Amino acid sequence: EAGVVQSPRYKIIEKKQPVAFWCNPISGHNTLYWYRQNLGQGPELLIRYENEEAVDDSQLPKDRFSAERLKGVDSTLKIQPAELGDSAVYLCASSPNIPDRAGETQYFGPGTRLLVL
Amino acid sequence: LAKTTQPISMDSYEGQEVNITCSHNNIATNDYITWYQQFPSQGPRFIIQGYKTKVTNEVASLFIPADRKSSTLSLPRVSLSDTAVYYCLVGDIRGNTGKLIFGQGTTLQVKP
Numbered sequence: 001e002a003g004v005v006q007s008p009r010y011k012i013i014e015k016k017q018p019v020a021f022w023c024n025p026i027s028g029h030n031t032l033y034w035y036r037q038n039l040g041q042g043p044e045l046l047i048r049y050e051n052e053e054a055v056d057d058s059q060l061p062k063d064r065f066s067a068e069r070l071k072g073v074d075s076t077l078k079i080q081p082a083e084l085g086d087s088a089v090y091l092c093a094s095s096p097n098i099p100d101r102a103g104e105t106q107y108f109g110p111g112t113r114l115l116v117l
Numbered sequence: 118l119a120k121t122t123q124p125i126s127m128d129s130y131e132g133q134e135v136n137i138t139c140s141h142n143n144i145a146t147n148d149y150i151t152w153y154q155q156f157p158s159q160g161p162r163f164i165i166q167g168y169k170t171k172v173t174n175e176v177a178s179l180f181i182p183a184d185r186k187s188s189t190l191s192l193p194r195v196s197l198s199d200t201a202v203y204y205c206l207v208g209d210i211r212g213n214t215g216k217l218i219f220g221q222g223t224t225l226q227v228k229p
Contacts, residue, residue: 040221042204108161108162
């Protein structure tokens with residue numbers, strides 16, 4: 001079974017430029033999450049989708065960040081314009097409606113490492 | 118959501134058993150305890166989850182005392198490839214509310 005796919009893996013941009021990250025969740029997973037992970041810190045949730053609906057975006061900086069999941073499958077996270085402090089790893093995760101036998105609730109992708117110069 | 122406290126870092130040698138303890142004094146009745154592992158340049162990966170007593174799978178054991186205010190992740194006979202960051206999370210997974218709160222984690226360094 002394919003895992004969560006993210007692209008690009010790395011991105012270097014200059015400040016004030018726009019950038020977008022793409023995520024394809026595990027097939028059949030209705031819930032999709034975007035996290036941001038700063039160096040030396042644990043991931044922090046930015047937004048959570050249930051199908052097409054964003055059910056928790058309280059931590060998303062809405063002045064410059066936006067996200068969409070138009071058909072309830074793939075998702076895109078955008079930053080416009082990017083700032084130096086946005087340099088981080090952006091992780092996408094997905095989960096099934098019911099935790100699996102072991103109780104695993106979220107499956108993470110490899111992340112996109114963003115560097116803003 | 119219960120706050121967790123775990124050591125920032127730990128060192129060990131190959132072949133040793135490693136125990137990482139996490140404190141969660143205000144754990145709620147419906148909360149489960151979950152551990153994730155993260156290697157550099159990868160997303161976190163689920164290791165083990167439990168509610169009380171002891172849980173064991175093919176990679177680790179999780180010990181939870183009766184008061185559930187702490188838990189210990191046990192990694193038997195670690196190898197160099199177990200060098201990673203380990204996160205302890207506490208929350209109610211029922212209904213998949215999706216709120217995973219990660220702390221700083223414990224950086225485990227396994228030496229030859």
